[in-house]
Amino acid sequence: MNRKTDTDNASQSVQRVYAERFATDLADNRAEQKELTAQIERLRSRLEQLRTDETWLTGMQSALPGATAPPRPRRAPQTDAGQTDEARAGDGDTAAKAVPSPRLAGRAKAKPAGARTAGRKAGTTAAAPLHQLIRALMPVGEPRLVREVHADLTKKHPERGTSVQVVRNTLETLVKRGVLGKGMQKGAAMYTATEPPQADESRAAG
Known part of the structure; x- marks a missing residue:
């Protein structure tokens, strides 16, 4: 059991x-x-x-200006072989007329006279020495702070992209050359032009 x-x-x-x-x-x-x-x-x-x-x-591609039907497989070689030389030459002429010459297109997009003038002016200021640009921004007998000179330079010549430190160094160089005077007001350095830019250009370049 x-x-x-x-x-x-x-x-x-x-x-x-x-x-x-x-x-x-x-x-x-x-x-x-x-x-x-x-x-x-x-x-x-x-x-x-x-x-x-x-x-x-496919629908958007077909809606483009001058667009044709979506690409299809190439036809058999005998179709092209049966085409006459005149027909092939005609197709080439049509394609040449449809695509504008790159040289002509470049001439058609030539810049206006005003744009060319502005470009030459920007190139001139970009190539000019920094001390000349800064000197031209400083009125005679008017003390200026470094940040004020930097702000004026950035506003009038944005293509230079100069930092505040570079502007300060340039001002100090002009002081050493006797082009600018330097004083202190409330602990801040003030730079003053004592002569018009035309009177001291040769000395600043020396």
């Missing part, structure tokens, strides 16, 4: 183990199916989006 009970218990234990294994495998199977189904849906949705974009792009 006990032997039969042990056998039944062992059989039930084995069934329980297989039942748990089958349940686990079944759950994994269904989870993988769910994941693959989601991937397939994403791919199908992406494919539909690409097809929609293709249709839209």
